[in-house]
Amino acid sequence: MKKLLILFSFIVFSIPVFSQDYSNQVQKADSIVTEFFGKHLLPGMSISVYKDDRMIWSKGYGFADLDNEIEVDPSKTLFRIGSVSKTLTAAGLGLMIQDGVLSADDEIQKWVPEFPPKKYPITIKQVSGHIAGIRHYRGDEFMSTKKYETVMEGLVFFKDDSLLFEPGTKYQYSSYGWNLISAVIEGASEEAFLPYMKTHVFEPLGMNNTVPDWADKDIENRTKFYIWRNGTNVEAPYVDNSYKWAGGGFIGTTEDLIKFGEAHFDYEFLNQETQKLLITPQMTSDGKSTNYGMGYSTLRHAGNDWVGHSGGSVGGSTMFLMNKEHRIIIAYTINRSGASFDDLHFKIGELFITK
Numbered sequence: 001m002k003k004l005l006i007l008f009s010f011i012v013f014s015i016p017v018f019s020q021d022y023s024n025q026v027q028k029a030d031s032i033v034t035e036f037f038g039k040h041l042l043p044g045m046s047i048s049v050y051k052d053d054r055m056i057w058s059k060g061y062g063f064a065d066l067d068n069e070i071e072v073d074p075s076k077t078l079f080r081i082g083s084v085s086k087t088l089t090a091a092g093l094g095l096m097i098q099d100g101v102l103s104a105d106d107e108i109q110k111w112v113p114e115f116p117p118k119k120y121p122i123t124i125k126q127v128s129g130h131i132a133g134i135r136h137y138r139g140d141e142f143m144s145t146k147k148y149e150t151v152m153e154g155l156v157f158f159k160d161d162s163l164l165f166e167p168g169t170k171y172q173y174s175s176y177g178w179n180l181i182s183a184v185i186e187g188a189s190e191e192a193f194l195p196y197m198k199t200h201v202f203e204p205l206g207m208n209n210t211v212p213d214w215a216d217k218d219i220e221n222r223t224k225f226y227i228w229r230n231g232t233n234v235e236a237p238y239v240d241n242s243y244k245w246a247g248g249g250f251i252g253t254t255e256d257l258i259k260f261g262e263a264h265f266d267y268e269f270l271n272q273e274t275q276k277l278l279i280t281p282q283m284t285s286d287g288k289s290t291n292y293g294m295g296y297s298t299l300r301h302a303g304n305d306w307v308g309h310s311g312g313s314v315g316g317s318t319m320f321l322m323n324k325e326h327r328i329i330i331a332y333t334i335n336r337s338g339a340s341f342d343d344l345h346f347k348i349g350e351l352f353i354t355k
Contacts, residue, residue, distance in 0.1 A: 025351045026057045032351075033332075036344050037061045043226045043233045043335050046074040048254035050329035051352045053265075055258050064223040064335065066233060072335075078222045078251040079333035080213060080241075081318045082311025086178050088210070088260065089246040090128060090278055090295025091270060092185060092201045098274040102188045104128075104294065108180060111187035114152065115180065118163050124184055126167045127177045128294040129282040133163030133170070134177040142175075143314065147216060147240050151186055151193045154179045154243040171282075171290040178247035178295075185246075193245060205259050205269065210252035215240040222251060223335040225315020236315035236337060248313055254331040261308075261322045261329035279307050301346045304353060312338065319345050326353050 029049070037045055044062040048055060060072030096102050104125040108115055111124075118133075126132040135158055148154050158176045165172070182193040189196050194212055202210050211219065215238065225236040241249040263269040270278070279296045281289045291298050299306040304323055311318035317339035320331045330345050 022051065022056045022352065029057060029348050029351055030059065032344070032347055033059075033061065036342060039342075040339060041228075041233070042339060044072040044077070044223060045332060045334045046072050046077055046079065046254045047330075047332040047348075048074055048258045049331075049348065049352065050258045050262060050327075052327060055255065056352075058255055058258075064221075066224065066226070072223070073221075075253060075255050076209065076221045078209060078211070078219065078253060079318065079335055080223075080225065080248075080251050080311075080313040080316030081257070081320075081333065082248045082313035082316055083175065084257070084309045084311040084318050084320045085246060085248050085250040086175075086295045087309040087320065088197065088201060088250060089178060089181060089185070091260070091263075092197050093124070093128065093181060093294070094270050094274045094278050095200055096185065096188055097277065098271055102184070104277060106184075108184065111184045112180065113187075115155065115183070116159055120163060120167050122163070122167050124181070125282070125294060127180050129171075129290060129292055130173050130177060131169075131171050131282055131284060131290060132167045132174075132177060133165045133172070134158060134174045134180065135161055135164055136172070136174045136176065143237065143239055144243055145215075145238055145240050146243070148243040151179065151182045151245065154245075155183060157243065168285045171284060171288075171292065175244055175247035179244055181295075182246035205263050207252065207256040207259050210250055210256045210260075212245055213241050213249055213251040215242070219251070226336040227315065228336060228338070233336060239314045241313070248311065254333055257320050257331035258329050261320065261331070264322055265324065265327055301343075302350060304349070306345075306349070310341070317341070321345050321349070323349060323353070328352050 044064050046060045048058040058074040060074045064070045064072050064077045105123050107121045122132040186193050226233040227236045278294045280293050281291050281298050296307050297309050306321045308321035317334040322329050
């Protein structure tokens with residue numbers, strides 16, 4: 001009887017979640033992902049899709065741990081989500097703007113007086129939109145193995161550097177800018193950044209499987225991380241992401257990302273005005289769109305508008321996209337660095353848009 005119960009549990013666990021209304025689309029999507037997974041010889045992958053006010057499909061492929069053959073479970077397996085952490089942090093920032101605690105146009109030093117003044121003043125909005133002139137990683141800085149105890153310690157990489165350009169004149173991606181945003185959140189909220197995110201974003205949205213990627217702690221269900229080397233998947237080098245929680249330091253499940261996306265389809269969590277502020281692409285001083293708001297990237301494909309973020313990290317590749325018009329959310333995660341996406345998100349999205 002015990003063996004039968006174990007077998008039954010495995011069968012239930014293995015059944016993908018989807019509504020019968022979309023069974024044809026789900027079968028096509030599964031075929032597309034299976035081909036993609038095999039083509040790139042990926043170690044493990046999770047994908048979840050939301051449509052019409054419910055999650056219609058959620059499935060794991062391959063292994064969270066190749067050596068021990070631990071299968072990916074989209075409801076439990078924790079992947080590095082990389083720069084999608086910026087979008088989660090942006091929501092936390094948006095709540096503070098919404099509540100009148102701070103303004104997007106506040107200068108950084110208002111909330112982080114310890115940050116050295118630069119040639120030009122820089123605002124929260126500019127920093128969160130990558131137009132402030134703060135630099136990105138240099139060399140192998142992203143491979144840091146040091147544990148940083150506080151958000152303020154994480155500013156050490158760039159705080160004394162000059163701005164790369166006059167704020168507002170160019171777009172240049174900078175994960176370090178989000179170190180500064182997390183310091184702003186701490187200064188304005190008078191709370192530590194990680195507890196703030198847990199209390200104000202993750203817990204209210206039921207994102208119970210989204211946590212900091214503590215390198216020195218055993219975290220249940222955290223995937224192993226891989227890189228591609230000499231034609232095979234090998235474990236990625238050890239890194240400690242504590243220097244950049246806001247910019248790329250969270251781990252989580254695709255199903256948690258669906259919960260996060262769903263909160264954008266009404267205005268109870270982030271109101272309409274706040275969402276517009278966060279999502280609307282910023283413009284450079286010469287009138288060019290950056291296709292990036294405040295932690296949210298905007299994409300247009302085949303006449304459809306998508307908003308979200310991609311994420312690349314050591315041993316992780318992630319895509320999170322929402323289509324508000326058609327009420328679709330797509331989230332997928334891979335436990336290998338530098339995975340090619342092959343427009344997989346658009347191929348999947350179009351299946352459900354055309355329904």
